[in-house]
Amino acid sequence: MDVKIALIGAGNVGQGFLSVLRKKREQLAVRHGITFQLVSVCDRSHGSVTASAGLKISEILPILEDGRGLLDYQTSDQACVKGLDPLACLELSQADVVLECTHSNLQTGEPAAGYIRQALGLRKHVVSSNKGPAALNYQELRDLAKTNCVRYLFGASVMNGTPLVPLLRNAYRADEVLEIRGLLNVTTNFVLAQMEKDKPGEAAIQEAVENGYSEADVALDLEGHDTMAKLMILLNVLSDRQQPLDRFIREGITNITVRDVQSAREKNMRYRMIAHAVRDEDGSWRGQVGPNKIDALDPFYHVVETQNAIQFKSETVGDIYLEGPGSGRQEVGYSMLLDLLSIYVP
Numbered sequence: 001m002d003v004k005i006a007l008i009g010a011g012n013v014g015q016g017f018l019s020v021l022r023k024k025r026e027q028l029a030v031r032h033g034i035t036f037q038l039v040s041v042c043d044r045s046h047g048s049v050t051a052s053a054g055l056k057i058s059e060i061l062p063i064l065e066d067g068r069g070l071l072d073y074q075t076s077d078q079a080c081v082k083g084l085d086p087l088a089c090l091e092l093s094q095a096d097v098v099l100e101c102t103h104s105n106l107q108t109g110e111p112a113a114g115y116i117r118q119a120l121g122l123r124k125h126v127v128s129s130n131k132g133p134a135a136l137n138y139q140e141l142r143d144l145a146k147t148n149c150v151r152y153l154f155g156a157s158v159m160n161g162t163p164l165v166p167l168l169r170n171a172y173r174a175d176e177v178l179e180i181r182g183l184l185n186v187t188t189n190f191v192l193a194q195m196e197k198d199k200p201g202e203a204a205i206q207e208a209v210e211n212g213y214s215e216a217d218v219a220l221d222l223e224g225h226d227t228m229a230k231l232m233i234l235l236n237v238l239s240d241r242q243q244p245l246d247r248f249i250r251e252g253i254t255n256i257t258v259r260d261v262q263s264a265r266e267k268n269m270r271y272r273m274i275a276h277a278v279r280d281e282d283g284s285w286r287g288q289v290g291p292n293k294i295d296a297l298d299p300f301y302h303v304v305e306t307q308n309a310i311q312f313k314s315e316t317v318g319d320i321y322l323e324g325p326g327s328g329r330q331e332v333g334y335s336m337l338l339d340l341l342s343i344y345v346p
């Protein structure tokens with residue numbers, strides 16, 4: 001089977017996905033009988049290129065990695081079109097699946113939610129790494145996907161390369177989750193851990209940005225918006241409905257000083273940004289996101305800076321703890337590929 005794919009947003013995640021796909025393409029063809037063919041790449045900085053006969057990932061990727069524009073892509077294909085906007089790329093590309101990897105807007109979900117709506121409306125599956133739409137527009141996009149008989153998947157949006165969302169979709173179908181606790185943001189893990197080593201907060205934040213851990217706007221990490229969006233996504237998936245934000249409290253780490261961190265260390269404690277939610281008897285969820293002081297008996301205490309971790313308490317199975325990669329291009333690229341594959345190999 002040949003599957004045509006279009007990419008919107010070709011930054012870290014988009015490039016990570018292309019790189020993993022390039023490495024695994026032949027293996028997937030042999031193992032599952034599916035060949036994924038890239039037909040469009042569209043990005044605000046790099047421009048766009050669309051050719052329904054196919055694009056060469058081996059030539060596209062170096063252009064993106066060098067920070068060049070897609071106008072540099074050379075082809076003899078007369079039908080290849082450059083410079084279209086995302087919506088025009090979607091319409092022209094004849095893609096079966098759209099991979100959406102633009103910035104997360106955690107206030108409105110836009111413009112990504114608009115691209116996803118358009119793609120689903122055109123009966124294209126969507127695989128997205130974007131937190132905004134999955135946190136804020138879950139129910140609407142799920143319904144739109146159902147109406148159009150396509151899938152909307154967003155496994156890469158939480159815990160990066162750790163396959164948490166695909167697991168959640170199946171694991172609790174016959175159980176009730178009662179409580180969730182998560183360490184879900186690498187930027188704050190890293191910043192607080194650096195402060196434990198006496199690094200001033202500003203310098204630690206700068207290093208997190210340079211290492212590529214942060215959102216485009218690092219305040220989204222520091223103020224807890226990113227962690228809150230991830231918590232909402234997990235609860236949306238678990239309850240299969242849109243969770244109302246007004247039952248959740250958010251606090252950032254910006255008021256925590258090196259002195260606070262050091263005095264916690266003297267008591268063998270450390271600060272971490274933690275998401276916590278509990279399910280009330282009527283089935284509704286409430287919770288909070290913010291800095292917590294934790295001791296060495298807490299499993300989150302031992303989680304290294306680039307990892308994420310999550311704990312679930314459920315009625316039948318009890319406690320489950322999962323820890324895995326919270327950052328890395330290769331890992332998030334794999335997560336996107338896993339969602340893509342699951343459309344065709346359920």
Ligand SMILES: NC(=O)c1ccc[n+]([C@@H]2O[C@H](COP(=O)([O-])OP(=O)(O)OC[C@H]3O[C@@H](n4cnc5c(N)ncnc54)[C@H](OP(=O)(O)O)[C@@H]3O)[C@@H](O)[C@H]2O)c1
Pocket residue numbers: 008009010011012013014042043044045046086101102103104105111129130131156157158160212215216326327328329332
């Ligand atoms: N990085 C991670 O480890 C990670 C992990 C999981 C999920 N995510 C999520 O994945 C998404 C992408 O993250 P990233 O790290 O790849 O960000 P990134 O490196 O900044 O890449 C985003 C790319 O999308 C482009 N873009 C932004 N708005 C666009 C638009 N309207 N149309 C077309 N292209 C647009 C950007 O262009 P400009 O540079 O011109 O803005 C940029 O090239 C975000 O939603 C993020 O929250 C990231």
